[in-house]
Amino acid sequence: MNNELFEEIINNVNKNNGLTKKTSERLVNNLIIDKFALDNFSKQLNFIKDNFSICPICNYYQIKNECLICSDxxxxxxxxxxxxxxxxxxxxxxxxxxxxxxxxxxxxxxxxxxxxxxxxxxxxxxxxxxxxxxxxxxxxxxxxxxxxxxxxxxxxxxxxxxxxxxxxxxxxxxxxxxxxxxxxxxxxxxxxxxxx
Structure with a gap:
């Protein structure tokens, strides 16, 4: 893989709060090596994208447009x-x-x-x-x-x-x-x- 492309991917992953550059590098490396883990990770990200959002009242998570805190x-x-x-x-x-x-x-x-x-x-x-x-x-x-x-x-x-x-x-x-x-x-x- 082109080293510049690898670095660009790591830098983009590293923009997420809580991930150091080293952690981002390891994550990307593991996902390249293990296609099963990559598929699972991709499914989880899509699940989050499709089902989770932020509650407009308390700003906690909503699942399928329902806040489990506010609706309790x-x-x-x-x-x-x-x-x-x-x-x-x-x-x-x-x-x-x-x-x-x-x-x-x-x-x-x-x-x-x-x-x-x-x-x-x-x-x-x-x-x-x-x-x-x-x-x-x-x-x-x-x-x-x-x-x-x-x-x-x-x-x-x-x-x-x-x-x-x-x-x-x-x-x-x-x-x-x-x-x-x-x-x-x-x-x-x-x-x-x-x-x-």
Whole structure:
């Protein structure tokens, strides 16, 4: 294979979040070698393309245009957990204790990466808040997470709602992606009223 073509494919695969150049190189190499794995991978990608989308309400996944979170009548509609990404929802759901709704911002404010508040999903969050809403702020314990948490607090502090934050059992600089289920469960259990 032409080396430039191989490099171009790797660079395109590497554009996906979470894949290093080395991981992309190994993935492409394995798919070239194993045609069975390539066929399965291709089928899974097509299944995702045909069946998955983003919920227009909470920004989590929809399967065949139905959000399993928003459509679940057993969930507490008065509690909204605000997270940065869909992966954060997946991690919280694994503890199987939280029974409220979610709001996925899609990112956190990050001035270095030019992610300003105008590019983050705050407006749709505000439109979901009612007088008996509790907002649980479950953003990452990083500078960007703190900045975003404070921004949401400033937007909502005069709405007369209950604003809580997951406990700081999550270390500063830590991402929800890497938290074990026990730490996450404890953080939710020990949440407290958010104040600046």
């Amino acid at each position: 009548e057993t969930r507490n509609k008065n509690v909204i957990c605000v997270v940065a990404s869909q992966l954060d929802v997946n991690n919280i759901e694994k503890i199987n204790k939280y029974k409220g709704l979610y709001h996925v911002l899609g990112s956190e404010i990050n001035l270095n990466k030019k992610r300003s508040p105008s590019e983050i999903n705050f407006e749709s969050l505000l439109s979901r808040i009612e007088k008996n809403t509790e907002l649980i702020l479950a953003l990452n314990a990083t500078f960007e997470g703190e900045l975003t948490t404070n921004y949401i607090y400033q937007l909502t502090k005069n709405m007369n709602i209950n604003i809580t934050r997951i406990a700081k059992g999550i270390p500063m600089g830590g991402s929800l992606d890497y938290m074990d289920e026990t730490t996450l469960e404890s953080a939710f259990k020990n949440r407290k009223k958010y104040e600046v």
